[in-house]
Amino acid sequence: MASETTRIGILGSGNVGQQLGRGLAKHGYAVMLGSREPAKLDGWKASTPGSVATGTFAAAAEFGEILILATSGAATESAIDLAGPSNFAGKLLLDVTNPLDFGSGMPPGLFVGTTDSLGERVQRKLPTAKVVKCFNTMSNTRMIDPQFRDGAPPMFICGNDPESKARATQLVREVGWPGTFDVGGIDGARWLEALVPLWMRVGRSLGTYEHAFSVVR
């Protein structure tokens, strides 16, 4: 169980923000969920046990010792501007976002990739934040206390700071994963983000989106 004094600010009011907020509160963290319209989260707050609060993106970013980015990919940099880049200085930032491009319908492509990534854009925009790409390669319904028929695999992560990746791994274990699979620096986000259009294509074949990728040898 995590220390109740560890505060997590989540930027994002969608399914990901709500699931992570509920799950992290269940596992003992103090959580604030951020939105441009915090009032729309009143129902979430009332129905979520534990230490939970809601606020603006800036309030959540100021509140958290650890921050989570769970905003729409295309809006992520605007959301950071609203949150106030100085609120990220020196903090672990778990980046769950994906640069999905639905311009040609389903399944999506990516609006940045191969030679750059949204994770790298976020790291460049917030040079003193310790960005760890994390939780971006599975459904929000499997992020906390994950149930998979074949067992939960290690979660793919990447980032530039080894201590931050160790802290991210601790958090991931606390919420039920067996650990992490570290694919290197934040440039690895090019490939963790690229897994997601593949993940959606696999889901279309399976007829369900309850899967995750695993490494076997």
Ligand SMILES: NC(=O)c1ccc[n+]([C@@H]2O[C@H](COP(=O)([O-])OP(=O)(O)OC[C@H]3O[C@@H](n4cnc5c(N)ncnc54)[C@H](OP(=O)(O)O)[C@@H]3O)[C@@H](O)[C@H]2O)c1
């Ligand atoms: N859905 C999943 O299962 C899943 C799994 C893994 C990763 N992801 C990634 O996680 C992220 C969040 O996904 P989601 O499905 O929870 O929600 P989403 O609909 O992709 O994003 C919702 C959030 O984006 C913010 N937003 C939208 N337009 C904005 C703008 N113009 N300026 C500032 N903020 C804006 C919203 O702000 P307001 O609160 O103000 O409305 C809200 O907080 C995405 O990048 C997605 O690719 C999703």
